[in-house]
Amino acid sequence: MQLLLLLLAFSLLHKTRAGEIIGGHEAKPHSRPYMAFIRFWYASICTRCGGILIHEKFVLTAAHCLNRGTIVFLGAHNITKQEKTQQLIRVQRRIPHPQFSLENSRNDIMLLQLEKKAKLNKAVQILQLRKGQTQVMPGAICQVAGWGMLDKEGPIADTLQEVEMTVQNDKECQNRWPKYDSAIHICAGDPKIKKNSFKGDSGGPFICNKVLQAIINSGRKSGKTPRAFTKLSPYLDWIEKTIKHLLLQEANEAPTLSNHYSWA
Template identity: 40%
Template sequence: HRGLSSIRSKVKALWVVSFHLLSLTQDLGFSVSVEIISGIESKPHPCPYMAHLEIITDQGYVASCGGFLVSQEFVLTAAYCKGRKITVTLGSHDIKQEESTWQKLEVSEQIVHPNYNFFTNLNDIMLLKSQADPRHGDNLPAHWSTFIPPGRMCRAAGWGRTGVMESVSDTLREVKLRLMDAKACNHYTFYSHKLQICVGNPRKTRSAYKGDSGGPLFCAEVAQGIVSYGRTDAKAPAVFTRISPYVPWINEILKKQ
């Protein structure tokens, strides 16, 4: 574990960091932090379970991710978003404009999937434990689903950059994306169709890009995926962690609490 931490520290020293943005580009041809490209601004507060994560990294930088409530106590997000300290903001639309709907929560426990691999991004899933206000725990999205096949149109949501050269968006945005066949993600060296979803038509400009890993992918209002990584040039498709294989692991943790 100490050796892995040392390796991670050396890799992360290459990161270009600014407030609300942490991105890592690698020779593998992908960016491990993604955002919404060609999306639209969401209606204010339609999804009170959406979570904005402000992260103090192990190196002391400030970064951000997305996530969503799956119970009164737990937020589901990407393992890549792990840090020294995480603050969850619920009930936010514009992350720069505090409202009465806001609730800020300190994360008491970060539960990373035991098989998460930092370098391949496999098993990129994590649960964050905190105590949410009941008003944010109502109408949680359905998320324990079976394997979803390609061809469906789904919806991703998050905060962050809206283009390669664009500035950070303070408001929650969403974009409709098509689920693709596994072959569309063959250029990603470690892509696994059993554990991940290939998302976004390569003929379209719509995609997920830098700024908010950990945000949800909804298909017919069922949470099916978690934003994981995409290409450095923002071209579709991007890779999302498939939630369905991790249902036993998630349920085991929820039952223990």
């Protein structure tokens, strides 16, 4: 059954609403083993998001990726091939932030509880979250990654793409995006340089100095920079408490089940 689902997902690849990394390059295969490729149905359209494996049974992504029929691919590089490293896992439960608002893109963050544990190996690894707040200053060079179009009107990439983006002053986003809130957003992307993430990359990582600082949200429809990313630090307590609650609930239902979760 799992193989049939995998083949179906691949057959729908070029019918999907694509994600997008603009101005980037192909990542070294499995150099980001925490990356998750998320496929789900939106109305009658099969579409995609990115995600980050933060626990053997939990993936972090954007809340606007909330839809039924969600499948997570771990250990993937080329999503058009049945790579031996790939693990296909169904989603058991979707947990969007309780204050998520689709209208203004606030609290655009969600946890996906997987039906079974990910098998950790060289191609599949947990990205540990840093406790406490860390400040990212304007001028910092950060990276985003995802699968999707190589340009706004271009083809869909088969392989994981990555691109560097420069953190901007909050005012740069406030002047262009009225929904921007410095308390929960990070502003990034030099408007003079064509480097960006775009729709479909939502839920993917925004990493600065090897630390996950934010996730990609829905962004601006034009795809222009600078743009806002959902800052991670305001949600660390919610993430930790939600995971602990669900693991405890699961343990009570199946006392022999053991889980592992660690914070850096």
